[in-house]
Amino acid sequence: MSGKTGQNIAAQAQPERVMLVGVMLDQERAGSSAVRLGGFQTALAEAIELVKAAGGDPVLVETAKRDRPHTALFVGTGKAAELSEAVAADGIDLVVFNHELTPTQERNLEKILQCRVLDRVGLILAIFARRARTQEGRLQVELAQLSHLAGRLIRGYGHLQSQRGGIGMKGPGETKLETDRRLIAHRINALKKQLANLKKQRALRRKPRESGGIKTFALVGYTNAGKSTLFNRLTKAGAYAENQLFATLDTTARRLYIHPECSIILTDTVGFVSDLPHKLISAFSATLEETAQADVLLHVVDAAAPNSGQQIEDVENVLQEIHASDIPCIKVYNKTDLLPSEARQNGIKRDSTGKITAVYLSAAENTGIGALREAIAEYCAAAPNTDETETL
Helix, strand or coil: HHHHHHHHHHHCCCCEEEEEEEEEHHHHCCHHHHHHHHHHHHHHHHHHHHHHCCCCEEEEEEEEEEEECCCCECCHHHHHHHHHHHHHHHCCCEEECCCCCCCCHHHHHHHHHCCCCCCCHHHHHHHHHCCCCHHHHHHHHHHHHHHHCCCCCCCCCCCHHCCCCCCCCCCCHHHHHCCCCCHHHHHHHHHHHHHHHHHHHHHHHHHHHHCCCCEEEEEEECCCCCCHHHHHHHHHCCCCCCCCCCCCCCCCCEEEECCEEEEEEEEEEEECCCCCCCCHHHCCCHHHHHHHHCCCCEEEEECCCCCCHHHHHHHHHHHHHHCCCCCCCCEEEHHHHHHHHHHHHEEEEEECCCEEEEEEEEEEECCCCCHHHHHHHHHHHHHHHCEEEECC
């Protein structure tokens, strides 16, 4: 291997240097100054983790305050000039805005900053492109990416034509400059047909479960709340589980034995996040349908997260959007081992009527799992006892 080739490989292995931009808008500044700042900082911290999950190196974080987004640049002209100077000074490869940008704003910013710009939607799509493993997952991600790119295929990208690869450029992004709207429309239609066929196959696989009267419980929750760890603890399925955002994209289901008169189908689903892109919800409708078709939802909450209340609200908003808000739900407060001892709760919590409302446990420490099984037993009906794994 020549020295030059070795240098090229090393250069390709280096993560992109990313500048993260967060803007506190007037509508986000309700409440006390401490609450406003705390919520804003929490959102920025999550965005940093999203950048890392996409494979980037968040070397710089820039913040600003505005009453409302600038029509052409989201930030004002003065701030855009400051960002341009920082991009040049710090060798920034990519600027990520923790907001949704219009195609015009994204294009104008790229002209001024002289580097690629991604908004929050594009960043999440980039993560999904890296993590999708099954055929259906890849098709759904490509559909979401193409839907997002369709409005951005307009003149004005000449300064970026020599660039290849990088966050957000995987898959259809690699050829977006050469692909016109007509070709994208054809590809979108083809993807929708393929996904429709997979949806029919999924419905056929679900019929035997429904006819057998087996209850289906779906694990839902904010990303990185510990759903896959809990799924593995209950089923010993060995599903991929890591302490990172969107570690799991593909839905996995397994028959779970509770007691001689009760077994269920437990499904592990993709995690949610605040401001989850509508394009992604639409593209992943086949996968999210597993949640909407469940008999009971197990809403896994990161009990140790400082903004757990907001995360619960974000998940409930998505459940409402996919028409799953009326399904019976048990909140499962996970990661209780990370709470101060005086704040820890254990076991099952019930309301005044005796109905189960929450279960407190630690999947990592294997504490409280028995209480969750007891809660499931109250909801499930008798079913044949088998132990087969199905990856949907």
